[in-house]
Amino acid sequence: MATTRDTWIGQWIWSDRPALGGPSQAQPYGSLDPSRFDQRVLFRRGFELASVPARATVRITADSRYRLYVNGIDIGVGPVRHGPRQLCFDEYDIRHTLREGGNTVAVLARFYGYPVPWWEPSPPSFTMGGGAMVAEIRLDEEIIATDPSWRFAPGDAWRPGHPPGMLLTQLPENLDARLLEPRWMAPDFDDSSWSYARVLAEYSVVGPRGGTRPPTEPWGILRPRPIPALTGEIRTATVLNSRAAPPSGDDPRAALVSALGGAGGDRALLVADFEMIVSGRLELHFEAARGQVIDGALVEVPTAAALDSAPVFRYVARGSADTYLSADSVGGRYLVLALEDATAPVALRIRELLRPRDPVAPFDSSDPRLDAVYRTGLRTVDLTSHDAYIDCPTREQRSWTGDAVVHQSVDLIANQDWRLARWNPQLAAQPRADGLLPMVVAGDFATTQVPTIPDWSLHWIRSVHNLFRYTGDRELVGGLLSTAEGILRYFEPYRGPAGLVEEVPGWVLIDWSPVQVSGASAALNALLARGLRDFAEMARWVGDHGRATWAAAFHGRLLCGFESFWDPGRRAYRDNLADGRRGTSVSEHVAAAAVCADLVPPERKPEILRLLLDRSAMFTTSPLADHGGDALGPSAGQPVSVRPEPDWDTERSVVGAQPFFRYVVHDAIARLGAADRIAELCLDWDRLRADAPTAFRECWEGGSYCHGWSATPTRDLVCYTLGITPAEPGFTRARIAPRPGVLTAAAGAAPTPYGVVSVEIDGNRVVVDSPVPVEIVDRSGTATPHAAGKFSARF
Known part of the structure; x- marks a missing residue:
């Protein structure tokens, strides 16, 4: 994204206790101090107005999070998801909030410290990377900027949290409202006892020192927000039932697990239903006695297993003006609350925060089942489109590099606002030193300490190809081709004697199906060949014929080597080659990806089409079948990375694709001239609607209850049926x-x-x-x- 340097008057400010630990032998350039992680800081700045100005805006950003108030009015939250050396700012029109006389801008800032699904730490120095905020209030020609005149108070009402586990790294929220004045952001609040903010001056071992205004290390030029503000409806929940719950104890998660597991006590457990999967900021209004403890969580299903991956919160009531507004976005359908008085009035609602969708006329046909499938897929993508395309709004909220190709494809055919569809591939273009992309965009799993999913980078290339086809933006696509080239060149050293890539390290996922990938994976080679074909087409389009020729030659070598997977007796491609021998398993993943990569000779295409259309031979066993809130729990059951050796009849049975990889399967069927079968195939999703009618699950069985990668029919009913x-x-x-x-x-x-x-x-x-x-x-x-x-x- 092109940027223009903009001069900032605002200075970086924070409290007097940033989460920085100074140099050490292991980290001589500065380090983070975990004892100051998950800290909140309250900021205020008052100003007088003789009259309301004709123009009034605020631009603001923070490391890691801010919530902006003007005269007590909640304005917005940010910044958007970003890489460790990137940072975007938001700009708001605040004229409607101002008045003659006294006005106040207030900010609740937060530094996570711990990596969370939507944030990864920036490289710390002696002064930066441990919490910072910068803002400017522009009133006609006057600018009121962050400087030492701003006041702050530590957010001691919140107890710092820590990640419960590897899968769930969202920080639990523990707020004692007795320690927080509810009108702290209002103009008439007396902040004279607060301290003055500390201005952060850039200090590094090398380079210029002393800068207090952007650009500074580690973020450089601040970019304007590239996507629209999140928005959505306010939805309310209805209490279904209540039963006895155990005492609160020190751990709200343990209390809720016990209550959902059937343990009783002197508290009550309420279960409320939003009647659909929702995603946004939870808002609860209580009438509760001072000191009452309310524990809660929004879950997919009201089971103890669902709490395995749900962020929980604890709210201690102040006894008046008790309102809980979740700090971060949460998702689910059922709200579970453990509290002392189940008869006290409580209002339960959620402010959905999703990317806005400028709709087109929906798919409408002679089969109402397909119409419902289209709508459910659209709602699924809505729920998984935040400041990036995410896997699920409930369990993780991670932006997985490969998943997003489906979300983007749906947005390109159903949303007239393509800003997120354009931005997500750019956000993901943060390759490792070896050229591959991390498996997660700008989040906890983006670290180099976690192995990546090699095939996810290849699906990202397909998302760039989507931009090429739909937007025709040469500057945008051309700027991403260097990242695509680095991905493709990563695989070159792994070519074996047959010309195939083999023994590629990392987690070769392909799909949540038992596709055999050891040795030389046919599916991975085919996805690589598709990526090379896509790259060559785009390179020729921008006039880069040299790189197009290189990609075509690489594709040609894979084309020759791919013959090794063909079994003339089985009349199908086998899944893998290991120790010089073809494997026994056959999957529709390999057949479909080979078609999409132009690896199938013309005379075999009728046989491949028959294989893909013979649904009676497909089986869709998934390692996620027991991983869900209605099963053993997302972290329980067998390890999801296990690929058992075939114990099925490999001469008759074919490994079927889970919902994600069906986008490749449908592409292949259309390329083989059978697009008229796509509508019928999309009826497979009708069984998912029977299980969860408001959003599509991650897999045919198991997984999360709302997964954007499962929305392929919404794309295909437009692209192939219409x-x-x-x-x-x-x-x-x-x-x-x-x-x-x-x-x-x-x-x-x-x-x-x-x-x-x-x-x-x-x-x-x-x-x-x-x-x-x-x-x-x-x-x-x-x-x-x-x-x-x-x-x-x-x-």
């Missing part, structure tokens, strides 16, 4: 290839940079309304050009 895709980069021409299959009628729309393309199918006739020229592709593959506008045609 047949709306770009005919050339940037959508300057549209390709309409209707393939309704089992449907007698269907309608819907998709956005382009020039407006919305609408399609209505009735029998063998299609009505198109397009802002760009169109080519109609009939069932024989013949393309007929049409001018922009509204017209009808047969197909």
Whole structure:
């Protein structure tokens, strides 16, 4: 993303206790002090206005988190997800909050310290990287900036938390409201007893010293927020039941687990239902006696196992004006609360915080089941689109590098606002020194101490190819090609004698299915070949023919080597080669990825298509079948990385894809000329709706109850059933290839940079309304050009 340097008047400020430990023998350039992790600081700055200015804005950012108030009004939270050497700022229009006389800007700032799913620490120095905030209030020509005149108080009402475990690194919230004046952010609050803020001056062993204003190490130039503010509806929960609960004790998680497990006591456990998966900031209003302890969590299902990966909170009531507003976004369907008086009034709601979606006409067809599948997929992506595309709003909130290709694909066909679809691949373009991307974007698992998933980087290349096809933005795509090249070149040294990459380290995941990957993985080689083909196409498009030639040559070597996986007796590609021998397992992952990578000779394509369409041969056993809030729990059960050797009939059975990899499967079926089967295949998701009708689960069985990577049908009912895709980069021409299959009628729309393309199918006739020229592709593959506008045609 191009940036323009902007001069900051505001200085970096913090309390007098940043979480910095100074130099040590192991870290001579400065270190973090864990004893000061998860600290909050309250800031205030008052000012007088003779009249409300014509223009009034605030721009602000912080390491790690801020919440901004103006005259007691909650304005916003930030910053957006970023890398350890990146930082974005937010800008807000605050004119509507100002008044003549006294005004106050207040900030609740927080430094996590511990890596969390949406934040990773920045490299600390002697003065930076342990908590910082900078802001500017711009009132017409006057600027009120962070400086030593701002006052602060430590946020001692919150007890610092620590990550409960590796999977759940979200910090629990423990707030004693008795220690927090509820009007601390109001203009009439007396802050005269507060201390003056400390200005942070950059200090490093080498380089310039003393800078107190951006840009400084470790973030450099601050970037404007690249995506829209998160928004959403306010949803309320209804109490379903209550029962006896054990005493609170010191650990709110343990108290809730005991209560959900059936233990009784002198407290009450309330279970409330939002009637759908929700995601945002939990807001609870209590009438409670001073000192009453309320423990709670938002979970997917009201079971003790669900608490294995749910962030919990504890609120100690002040006895008046008791409102709990969760510091971080949470997700789930059921709210469980343990409290002393179940009869006291309590209002339970959530302010959803999701990326806004500018909708197009939804998919509407002769089969209401498919219409529901489309809508559920759309809601699933909505719930997993925050400041990045995330896996689930409930269990993790991590932005996994590979998952996002599905979310992005859905946004490109159902959301006229493409800002997040454009930004997410840019945010993820933070490669390791060896060229691969971390398996998580800008979060706890982005550390180099955690091995990556090699195939996730290859799915990221596909997301860049999506930008190429839909946006046609040469500057954007060209800027990402160097990262894509580094990913592809990473694999070159792993080529064996047959030309295939083999023994690639890391976690070769492919999918939550028992695809065999040891030795030379056919699926990984095919995904690599697809990445090379995509890269070559994009490189030629930007005029980089040298790198295009290199990628094509690499693809050619994989094409020759891939023959080693073909078993002429089984008439299928086997999953892997180990110790010079073909494995026995056959999967639709390998068959589909090979088609998408142009590795299948023409004479074999009918056989591959038969394999992919023979759903009776598919089985979809997953290592996540027992990992969920309704099973043993996300961290229990067998290790998810285990790939058992085949114990199934490999001569008849085929390993079927879980919902994620079906995006590759459907792409392959369409490339093989059977796009008319896609609508029928999307009915597989109807069984997921039976289990959880408001969002799609992670796997056919098990996993989280809302996973964005499962939303492929929403893309495919538009791209393949209605047949709306770009005919050339940037959508300057549209390709309409209707393939309704089992449907007698269907309608819907998709956005382009020039407006919305609408399609209505009735029998063998299609009505198109397009802002760009169109080519109609009939069932024989013949393309007929049409001018922009509204017209009808047969197909």
